[in-house]
Amino acid sequence: MFKRLKLKHDCNGIAIHQEDLFVTSGSSVDQYTLDGQKVNTLYEDTWGAKNVVGVGVSPDGKKVYVTERFNGILRTLSRDGAVTANLQDPAFKTSNFIDNILVTANGQVFVLGDDIVSQVDTEGKKVLKTIKLDISRLGSIYVNDDTSQMIVGYSGNDVIELTINIS
Numbered sequence: 001m002f003k004r005l006k007l008k009h010d011c012n013g014i015a016i017h018q019e020d021l022f023v024t025s026g027s028s029v030d031q032y033t034l035d036g037q038k039v040n041t042l043y044e045d046t047w048g049a050k051n052v053v054g055v056g057v058s059p060d061g062k063k064v065y066v067t068e069r070f071n072g073i074l075r076t077l078s079r080d081g082a083v084t085a086n087l088q089d090p091a092f093k094t095s096n097f098i099d100n101i102l103v104t105a106n107g108q109v110f111v112l113g114d115d116i117v118s119q120v121d122t123e124g125k126k127v128l129k130t131i132k133l134d135i136s137r138l139g140s141i142y143v144n145d146d147t148s149q150m151i152v153g154y155s156g157n158d159v160i161e162l163t164i165n166i167s
Helices: none
Strands: 013-017 020-024 028-033 038-044 052-057 063-068 073-078 083-088 101-103 109-112 116-120 127-132 138-144 149-154 160-165
Touching: 020 052, 028 052, 038 063, 038 073, 063 101, 101 138, 109 138
Parallel strands: 013 052, 052 101
Antiparallel strands: 013 020, 020 028, 028 038, 052 063, 063 073, 073 083, 101 109, 109 116, 116 127, 138 149, 149 160
């Protein structure tokens, strides 16, 4: 059995923390209850439609990470929507319309570009590591915190790369 929520905008990126659901619409990040009631708009971008795509939440729920795909920005927000950090990096730009961020259960933050995965510090202020991949058009990643291994899937491609070491 599943529950279907009907929102008044596109659902591009999603993240959840306890009873809070965060959804990017292309131009904003909105917070909802799990019943679909809008709580507030945490962040709104004036740059253009289809720019705000990725969203992730720290394990303690105190930070919300938002990616802007065209200008290559990772914004770190507090739970009230205040911007606490802006990190711009050309490697964060992506031509793919994907939820290009992963926050692991241990709090590691990864941002996907077209052919680069960047590990960012938990404050969202600096890039810790950059992994350049041979194939472009990243689609998704999974990171196992226990083994420090990454699995990468590609958009529009039949390739999955297994066990990329990130330590």
